[in-house]
Amino acid sequence: MTDAPMDAADTKGVDDADRKVVEQEQTEIKDFVKSLSADDIKSGNWFTKLAAHAMNSYTEKVDWQYFQDRYAGVPADAIVDQRIKMAARYAALEGGLSAGAYTATIAATIGSLGGASPATVPAAVATMMVDVAFITQLQLRLAYDVSVLYRVPLDVHDPEDLWKLIRVAFTIKSGEAANKTVVKAVPALVRPLVKRFYSNSVLTAGKALPVVGKHLLQRNVIKIGIPLVGVPLAVLLNRYTTLLAGRHARAVFRNEARVIELAENLSKRSQHPQLMLWVAWLVIRANPKIADDEALLMRHLVRLVRERHEVIDEQLANRVDVDPVEVWGRIDAEPGDLNDLLDVADRVAAVDGDVNAREKAVISELRDRCSRV
Numbered sequence: 543m544t545d546a547p548m549d550a551a552d553t554k555g556v557d558d559a560d561r562k563v564v565e566q567e568q569t570e571i572k573d574f575v576k577s578l579s580a581d582d583i584k585s586g587n588w589f590t591k592l593a594a595h596a597m598n599s600y601t602e603k604v605d606w607q608y609f610q611d612r613y614a615g616v617p618a619d620a621i622v623d624q625r626i627k628m629a630a631r632y633a634a635l636e637g638g639l640s641a642g643a644y645t646a647t648i649a650a651t652i653g654s655l656g657g658a659s660p661a662t663v664p665a666a667v668a669t670m671m672v673d674v675a676f677i678t679q680l681q682l683r684l685a686y687d688v689s690v691l692y693r694v695p696l697d698v699h700d701p702e703d704l705w706k707l708i709r710v711a712f713t714i715k716s717g718e719a720a721n722k723t724v725v726k727a728v729p730a731l732v733r734p735l736v737k738r739f740y741s742n743s744v745l746t747a748g749k750a751l752p753v754v755g756k757h758l759l760q761r762n763v764i765k766i767g768i769p770l771v772g773v774p775l776a777v778l779l780n781r782y783t784t785l786l787a788g789r790h791a792r793a794v795f796r797n798e799a800r801v802i803e804l805a806e807n808l809s810k811r812s813q814h815p816q817l818m819l820w821v822a823w824l825v826i827r828a829n830p831k832i833a834d835d836e837a838l839l840m841r842h843l844v845r846l847v848r849e850r851h852e853v854i855d856e857q858l859a860n861r862v863d864v865d866p867v868e869v870w871g872r873i874d875a876e877p878g879d880l881n882d883l884l885d886v887a888d889r890v891a892a893v894d895g896d897v898n899a900r901e902k903a904v905i906s907e908l909r910d911r912c913s914r915v
Contacts, residue, residue: 684784694802
């Protein structure tokens with residue numbers, strides 16, 4: 543990568559290289575789509591198969607070292623930004639290439655997928671599915687790239703981690719209407735068309751698909767059902783939804799990396815690792831509701847204390863409610879300088895944002911007790 547401005551010839555070279563990458567990926571996706579049955583598409587099983595197809599071999603090749611070899615010494619934020627922009631370019635190029643093959647007939651065929659004859663379903667649906675599968679794979683891999691670059695471990699063979707990757711990649715919660723995301727992403731000029739199309743019966747086939755599959759089908763069907771604006775809308779939607787996916791992945795995984803980094807620093811500096819866990823949990827439980835960042839921090843603190851200090855506190859693990867009196871008793875019984883615990887309390891309280899009154903009260907009590915030791 544270079545910061546020097548590119549002239550027209552340089553830009554054309556980049557465009558040609560991007561186009562070759564996209565065309566090669568399209569060819570591979572076409573082979574995958576050929577392996578799908580109409581039943582796979584109707585049932586939503588295509589998404590399950592694509593997730594395995596997209597990630598299995600990819601995760602074996604792409605790891606932290608993969609990016610280190612290509613971007614040695616470059617901060618993660620800079621690499622993530624470049625990966626998002628590159629994926630958005632690929633998505634836009636693919637949208638333009640695929641949209642040229644879309645017709646109103648294909649849109650109608652998708653809308654009546656369940657009743658279409660075996661002879662007409664494959665050709666029409668395959669045209670749409672290459673586009674759907676390409677963008678789905680691109681955004682899954684982009685989200686995975688971002689997690690790797692921020693050193694957030696994900697095992698795509700673990701169902702919980704895979705579902706986390708899917709949620710991040712497609713920025714959608716279970717049961718959320720897909721059109722909210724899509725309508726915000728497209729230019730104001732075509733929003734009325736998109737909204738009208740979403741109420742069209744052509745989307746009824748999507749109701750049979752799982753939540754994620756339904757969302758992805760809907761998002762792509764709009765591109766082929768609006769006359770005249772099909773190609774530019776396909777380019778815009780592909781680009782914007784990929785940018786949204788990349789930016790969402792950056793926000794989620796960068797924040798998680800921040801929390802993991804905090805846990806590592808606290809564990810490394812702590813002179814009282816076991817007591818640190820009790821203090822951290824007392825501060826977190828100062829509020830009735832535990833924030834996601836607090837739960838994440840506690841999980842990594844426990845892991846790091848176990849790995850680095852070989853401390854496993856079964857008593858803490860088995861507590862339903864933490865008793866402040868018990869924690870204060872442990873602190874009062876501990877000799878020496880306890881200022882590291884004050885630092886822990888301050889940082890734990892701030893992990894999810896501003897420190898509130900309840901957390902301040904716990905920290906104030908802790909400060910008084912540490913000063914008496």
